[in-house]
Amino acid sequence: MEQTMTQKPSKLKIGLNRIFTYLSKPHNLVLLILGIVLSISTIAPIISIVLDTFSVHLGSVDSTNTGLISGYTLYNWIDLFTGSLNKLNLLMPLVNSLLLAFFTCLGAVVYGGIFAYLVTRTNLKFKKYLSSIFIFPYIMPQWTLAVVWKNLFNSTAVTGGANGLLVSLTGIAMPLWWCKGLFPCATVLAIHYAPFAYILIGGIFRNMDANLEEAAVILNTPKYKIFFRVTLPMVMPAILSTILLVFSSAMGSFPVPYYLTYSTLATKYVEMSVDRAGEASILAIIMMVLGVTILMMNIAATSGRKSYTTVTGKSGQISKVNLGKIGKYAFAIIFIILTFMTSIYPIISFAMETFLPNPGDYSFLKGNWNNLTLKWWTTSENVSEKGMFGQYGILYNSTIWNAYFGILFVGACCALLAGTIGMLVGYSCSKNRHSKWANYVNSMAFLPYLLPALSVGVAFYVFGSNMGIYNTYWLLIIAGTVKYIPFASRSALNSMLQLSNEIEESAVIQGIPWYKRMFKIIIPIQKASIISGYMLPFMSALRELTLFMMLCSQTKILTTLLAYFDEMGLYAFSSGINLILIVTIIICNTLVNKLTGASIDKGIGGS
Structure with a gap:
């Protein structure tokens, strides 16, 4: 009698089978990819700025006082914390x-x-x-x-x-x-x-x-x-x-x-960024640490045993004073x-x-x-007139309108990328809500919001300079996307958690592909929150100066051009740019309200 022997599968095969099973679900694959991308995009610039604090900067005080032209040194840390300018800087x-x-x-x-x-x-x-x-x-x-x-x-x-x-x-x-x-x-x-x-x-x-x-x-x-x-x-x-x-x-x-x-630390960074570049980077790190510290204190304050229940189910009445x-x-x-x-x-x-x-x-x-x-608006010739400093009027000034379309382009790209990534973060994290990896990805998506905008800008300035993409739209878009992902991810996560799994499972039973489930079921149901996740980064980018001012020349986008005209003493031009920005943002905000029915104050008492 021939006896068949069943061979026990190896641990390698079991492990590979588990990985294959895990990745066969689209939301798990998306979560894995996003975790890697967000880790690199968030941590790499932070590592760059940390290394910058130890680097020797040619022409800066660390190079002058150490005699080095390259390499690494502790001079920046020692001088900032113990030097004669410690109190001032x-x-x-x-x-x-x-x-x-x-x-x-x-x-x-x-x-x-x-x-x-x-x-x-x-x-x-x-x-x-x-x-x-x-x-x-x-x-x-x-x-x-x-x-x-x-x-x-x-x-x-x-x-x-x-x-x-x-x-x-x-x-x-x-x-x-x-x-x-x-x-x-x-x-x-x-x-x-x-x-x-x-x-x-x-x-x-x-x-x-x-x-x-x-x-x-x-x-x-x-x-x-x-x-x-x-x-x-x-x-x-x-x-x-x-x-x-x-x-x-x-x-x-x-x-x-x-x-x-x-x-402040922000204004002092700008003052020191040329002559004391390494010490300025330390100031940016200090701002980052303080932002994360506040987060830790917030978690400690709300994670105790105190109960903050405000809706008991016994009464929906609100007593009006x-x-x-x-x-x-x-x-x-x-x-x-x-x-x-x-x-x-x-x-x-x-x-x-x-x-x-x-x-x-x-x-x-x-x-x-x-x-x-009307000269600040309509001057199209004789720009040598006193006070114009060679500038055409706002309506005819190609520098202003190129910068305006530049900020619109950056805002649109940031909105498209941050909105899409944020939506996928919200979707994949809601499907794996009890997973440690999902909690990690969600935290990495929200972390840039807790970091001061200047610190994020400095980190990407160092990162972009090392990568050779300084003063390009690419760097502005990458920095803006990372900074604004929290807006879209929080909006998407809150809306996705409201969806029952049965909605998508019924489509899975019928063999409908994942991309069709997203475009035909998930997105249409939560379109208001998802559209808001796209529009918030767009409007934030339009009015962003602190994040972008270190990443490009002053004439590249409208917000940095505004600061340039202020430095030149052309306050009429900077006021005109302010007016253009405000009107554009208000129009965009109004369109969002009309198209989606969403309003930042809706449901609080104003509607």
Whole structure:
């Protein structure tokens, strides 16, 4: 009798079979590829900037003082932390950056939180208008309010130069601390990031169970105790999320401290980038470390055993606070004035600047209206005229329009790549939601958002210089894509988690290929969130300066060209560029709302 012997398969065959089975599922293959791509695109530039801190830079102080022309040295680290300029180049900018980030977070949470409470929990009037207009400062370029602040409050007596609008109208000159430094920088950035607090805190206020506060009222609990013991703990996750989103962004902000004359790590980097390139790279690393540290603190604060339940299922009622017949209009008028100054006046201000013979000089308000001019827009010849510096008017200036189409091209490419990658990250991570690899890929996709934009820009500057792609659209697109993937991935992940697996499984049973399932089922169902994932990177790229300013020449794209005209003293041109950018972004934002029905404030209380 012949006995057949069954041979046990080898471990290699078992391993290969498992790999083949794993990769036979499209979402697993996509997840593997994305994990590798995101790891390289995120980690490689960081490694480049770390190595740059040890490199010798020909013509820089490390080369001069060590006598080396190439290779590696510890001089940059030693000199920055222990040298004679330690206080000027490190300690003072570091302290200033921390103060700026702290007061920006405080201002954003207080301003945005109060507005969220009034919109969601009171009978405030004109909610729809106020809710829509409140998010404008975030939609507009970051430096917009900083420039408006200068034009409004600067004076010959205090800051030098021409008098601003306030002095021209009233003769009142604001003190120096109001015009330059920490206070205006923190105020401007707080207004810019307040929509974060409004969206996050407003969402919790809107869904909060009214019984929680009503029970405390029945027990005769004082109002201040109800606020600190009941209301505040429930909105704490939203406050911490706001701090996480705002802190690193404020710390890495360059345009606002630059325009309002405040020395931070970002402005100090730009000052040191030529003579002390290696030490400047260390400043960028410090900003990265601080951003990640805030993330770790946020995780530690929200991972404890505290319960932040706000929706219990027992009550969907929201108790509205009655502001009174006068109060509901009084608070509305206050916010109408505030939002006018932060959202509508900047557009009027930039438009006005382009018609002044001497931008920043508001003497025409005293009756010299005949001096207004169209030359900054329409000059097509005789560009040697005093003040034009050889530039054609905005409408005829090929440099401006080439830079405009350049930023549109970069924005479109960043949107296409970041939106697609973000959608695939959201899809593949939602299909492998309990996988450690999926959590890693999701974290790598979100990491660039936590890093200050300047640090990311510096990392790609070093990386691009080493790869020979500096001052190319390729480098701008790669850097922008990596930086903006978090917008698309978070939007896609949240929407994909809402889809039941049965929707796609029924198509698998019928033998429908993966690409058809994506284009015929998944994408059509969640098209609003997916389109938003494409449009957010596009609009972010249009108003980006901090990330791109180290990666290309000043005339390549519109945001860097704006800074160039400011340096040249051609403020009418920079104001015109600001106006063009704002109008373009508002049009794009409006189109997104009309095409997708999505709105940044929708569902909070403004709709």
